[in-house]
Amino acid sequence: MSMDERSLDALDRALFALPLEEPPADLRSSILLATAYRPVSPFSFWEIAVAGALGAVTVWLVALLVMGGGSLFTHTVNAIVATLAGALSNAATWEWLVAGSATAVWLSLFTFSQPVVARSHRSARENVR
């Protein structure tokens, strides 16, 4: 073994024996608080969004009623209900709904969205061999 090899071996041993840097004391706890032990919200984003929207509508309704807009509100609701009832009592509406549903079912029988399995270049080369 030459002198150079011996000194490189010693260097390797010294490298492996080198102690790791001491991280800041609170590093681990801050990592864990940001990852595994992150406080989880009891509600999902969508639950909070829906609750917020319902709350806003409720506030709007209360404000409307308090400000004397009760009759306007009743009139609007009656108009919406009447329009819906009129549409649904029309046979043509039902015919269009049935036609639309049937088309959707018919289209779903085709497999247009079947994914094409991609082969890696490596496996392609191996197949050629």
Next chain:
Amino acid sequence: MKAISEDGELVELTLRGNPEAFATLVERYDRAVYHLSYRMLHHVEDARDVTQEAFFKAFRSLRTFKPGAKFSTWIFAIAYHACCDRLSRRKHDSSDELPDRADPSQGPEQQAIAADDATRLRRAIDALPEKYRTVITLFHLQGQQYEEIANVLGLPMGTVKTHLFRAKEQLRRLLEGTEVTES
């Protein structure tokens, strides 16, 4: 949890909602990731931020971790890229070239006087050019697993071996005259 030795199992347990499994992974690698970041960045706060960022990214994208892969290689690669980003930002922010030496005002030879072996070795490593410093740090962390080092750095294995050889040559020259012993 401590009895489980395989990192892959810990990843699976984490994905199944077991936070202690990820805590074990953090416990195993936080020091090594910090060490790599510190050796690359030479800045305590930056190394701390990068270590946190690496584990946060790993936690968020744990589903993309390939079964059979080594968690250590994966987390080191994330940290390495985060360090590279930070270094390039520093370079961008500063009009000066990034120093290749940790402390340009004083050479490692001078610093080595009256310092113990580990300190001398650390200073010598810090005096290496960045690419050699990183490869020698990963060699220190991962042992002679050249393929793993190559995976972390995204370099061919031959390049890693060449860098490592040159890094050791430079280290040896830097430490010449002050015998390196095991500390």
